[in-house]
Amino acid sequence: MSEEHLSRLSRRALLKVGGAAFAGLSAYSMGLRLAGAQEEQVLKVAHPVFTMDWSPLRGGGHHFRWNSLWWAAPMYFDAESALQPYVFASWEPSDDARTWTFKIADDAKFSDGSPITSADVKGSWELAAMPASKSQRVAQLLSGVEGYDAVVGGSASEIPGIATPDESTVVVTLTAPDPVFHMRIANHIAPIVKASEARDESGNEVLDWYMPENGGSVSGPFKMTSVDLDAGTLVFEPNENFFGPAPKLARVDITTVEDAVAATALLQAGDYNAHTELVTSTIIQDLGAEFSAGPIIPTGQHFWLNTSRAPFDDPKVREALILAVDRDGLFQATFPDGPHKKADQIIFPVPGSEDSGFKPYPYDPERAKQLLAESSYGGPERLPKILIAGISSPARAVAGQYIAEQWRQNLGITAVEMKPSQDDFGPEGSQVQVMRDDVGTRVPDAVAYLAGAIASSSSTATNKLGGYKNEKVDALLEEAAALPVDDPERIAKAQEAQRLFREDYCFIPWYHEAMSRWALPSVKNIDKNLDWQVATPWAVEIG
Structure with a gap:
C-alpha cells in the first residue's frame, strides 16, 4: 500500500472516528504528513461541526465566524477595534442622536456587478428581523429602530424607521436617542445581501438563495463556488467584482472535523492551517503561542x-x-x-x-x-x-x-x-x-x-x-x-x-x-474583530 494511500486513510479515520482512537500517537506515526507540497495561497480550515445551514442571516453559529469571507457589512471594526467604512462611506447623527443618516459608497456592488442600493440595505435588515429568519442577534442592531418590534413580532414585514430617500442614502429613526447606534450596526450580524434575490413575496427568506447553484450574488471578497453539506466541505474563491482590495488568497477550503484532538493532530501535520474555533487547555503546547494569540x-x-x-x-x-x-x-x-x-x-x-x-x-x-x-x-x-x-x-x-x-x-x-x-x-x-x-x-x-x-x-x-x-x-x-x-x-x-x-x-x-487567530504562523493577517470574524479577509495570505 502506498504512503499516499495510507495518508488518505489516516486522514479519513481522523475525520470520521475522532482523535481519541489515536491518543498517544504522534502525527508522524499516524501517517498524516501531506503527500505533496501544500498548495500556495489556500486557506485550509478545519470546521468543528457539520453546519447544514450557511445562511448569513442567522446572527450566530460556527459558520457565522466566516460571514466576512463572502458578505460585506455596513461598517466594521478592525483588529484594533477602530471603526472603518465598508458599504457605508459615512454616517451622521442628528443633534439628539435619534436620527442617523448613512451614505453608501459610490463603488459598492454585488458579485454580479449590480450596485448595492439603499433598498438592499433596508431589505437586508428587514429580512434579518423576520421571525422565520431566526437571527440570534438582530436585536443587538435594530431593537431601537422605529417599527422593528412589529417585524420581529410577526405583524409586519417592513420597518418604517428605515427610510431610503434615494438609492445611496439610508436614514434610520430610533425610538430613543442612541449615541452608539452607528457602532451597533458595524458588524456582520445582518450583512448586506441582494434583497431581490434573498426575499420572497411575503418578505421571508428564499430557501438556499445563497447557494452557488442558485446564483446567489454576494457582497464580500469571496464567493461560495462548491459545497457538499453532507460531507461537510465548502470552497470559496475570489469575487472578481469585489469593490474592496483584491483578495490575496486563491481559495478557502472549509472541511468539517468534529473532534478537537483530531483537528489538533491534523493541524500539527500541516493538513490544515486554520480552525474555526479550537478551545483546549493545551492549545499553546500543541500548536504554539501564535496559533491562539490575539487581543x-x-x-x-x-x-x-x-x-x-x-x-x-x-x-x-x-x-x-x-x-x-x-x-x-x-x-x-x-x-x-x-x-x-x-x-x-x-x-x-x-x-x-x-x-x-x-x-x-x-x-x-x-x-x-x-x-x-x-x-x-x-x-x-x-x-x-x-x-x-x-x-x-x-x-x-x-x-x-x-x-x-x-x-x-x-x-x-x-x-x-x-x-x-x-x-x-x-x-x-x-x-x-x-x-x-x-x-x-x-x-x-x-x-x-x-x-x-x-x-x-x-x-x-x-x-x-x-x-x-x-x-x-x-x-x-x-x-x-x-x-x-x-x-x-x-x-x-x-x-x-x-x-x-x-x-x-x-x-x-x-x-x-x-480573539484567537486559530491559525498557524504561516497564515498572515487573519486577525479577528469584536464579532469573531476575520476583520480584513481580503488581506489574508499564506507566507
Whole structure:
C-alpha cells in the first residue's frame, strides 16, 4: 500500500472516528504528513461541526465566524477595534442622536456587478428581523429602530424607521436617542445581501438563495463556488467584482472535523492551517503561542447562577458557592499558558474597565462554610443535586470539574452533575442551576456591555439568571445609555451598576477572551474583530 494511500486513510479515520482512537500517537506515526507540497495561497480550515445551514442571516453559529469571507457589512471594526467604512462611506447623527443618516459608497456592488442600493440595505435588515429568519442577534442592531418590534413580532414585514430617500442614502429613526447606534450596526450580524434575490413575496427568506447553484450574488471578497453539506466541505474563491482590495488568497477550503484532538493532530501535520474555533487547555503546547494569540476583546466566559432555582434562590448559598472557588486556580487549571486573561468583573477591556471601587470576589472557604450553615439549607446534606451545563469543549469541561471539586473539598457538596449542553439533561434540562456561557458586546462601550449582560431585559438575566432583576441596575444603565459617549457620567453609572450586580452574587467569573487567530504562523493577517470574524479577509495570505 502506498504512503499516499495510507495518508488518505489516516486522514479519513481522523475525520470520521475522532482523535481519541489515536491518543498517544504522534502525527508522524499516524501517517498524516501531506503527500505533496501544500498548495500556495489556500486557506485550509478545519470546521468543528457539520453546519447544514450557511445562511448569513442567522446572527450566530460556527459558520457565522466566516460571514466576512463572502458578505460585506455596513461598517466594521478592525483588529484594533477602530471603526472603518465598508458599504457605508459615512454616517451622521442628528443633534439628539435619534436620527442617523448613512451614505453608501459610490463603488459598492454585488458579485454580479449590480450596485448595492439603499433598498438592499433596508431589505437586508428587514429580512434579518423576520421571525422565520431566526437571527440570534438582530436585536443587538435594530431593537431601537422605529417599527422593528412589529417585524420581529410577526405583524409586519417592513420597518418604517428605515427610510431610503434615494438609492445611496439610508436614514434610520430610533425610538430613543442612541449615541452608539452607528457602532451597533458595524458588524456582520445582518450583512448586506441582494434583497431581490434573498426575499420572497411575503418578505421571508428564499430557501438556499445563497447557494452557488442558485446564483446567489454576494457582497464580500469571496464567493461560495462548491459545497457538499453532507460531507461537510465548502470552497470559496475570489469575487472578481469585489469593490474592496483584491483578495490575496486563491481559495478557502472549509472541511468539517468534529473532534478537537483530531483537528489538533491534523493541524500539527500541516493538513490544515486554520480552525474555526479550537478551545483546549493545551492549545499553546500543541500548536504554539501564535496559533491562539490575539487581543483581549469585550467577551467574557463565566458560570451564571440561576437565582430562581434551588438552592441558588438563597443568596447565602450563592455567595457561599462563589467564595468556595479559588478562581486563580480555576484559571490556571484551564488556561495556564493563556491566551486568555483571568476575569474578576464583567466589563473588560472597554472604557470603564479600570474601576478602583470594584472589589473582586475573594477565595474564602471558611466564610463560605459559615454562609452555607447560615442559609435556609443549613449545610451541604440538604442541598438538591446541582446541574452544570454549557461545558461542551475540553477546557470548559475541566472548568466545570474544577468548580465541582472545590465545592466538594471546601463545602462537602458531592451531588454535582455535568453535561455538555442543557439539552443533554433530558427531562432534567429545565432544572439546570449553573450555566457556562459568554457575554460580550459588539460595541466597545461599558453601557452596551452591561445592557446585554445584567439588565433585566438581557438574555443572560432572563434565561441564565432565572429572571434576575435589580431595579437600581436597570435605572443606572437606562440613564447612562442616553448620555454622550465622551460624558464621564456614562462610564461612572455603568461602573456603579456593575458594583450593585456584584453584591447580588450571581456569577463565578472565569476569563476574558482573547480573539484567537486559530491559525498557524504561516497564515498572515487573519486577525479577528469584536464579532469573531476575520476583520480584513481580503488581506489574508499564506507566507
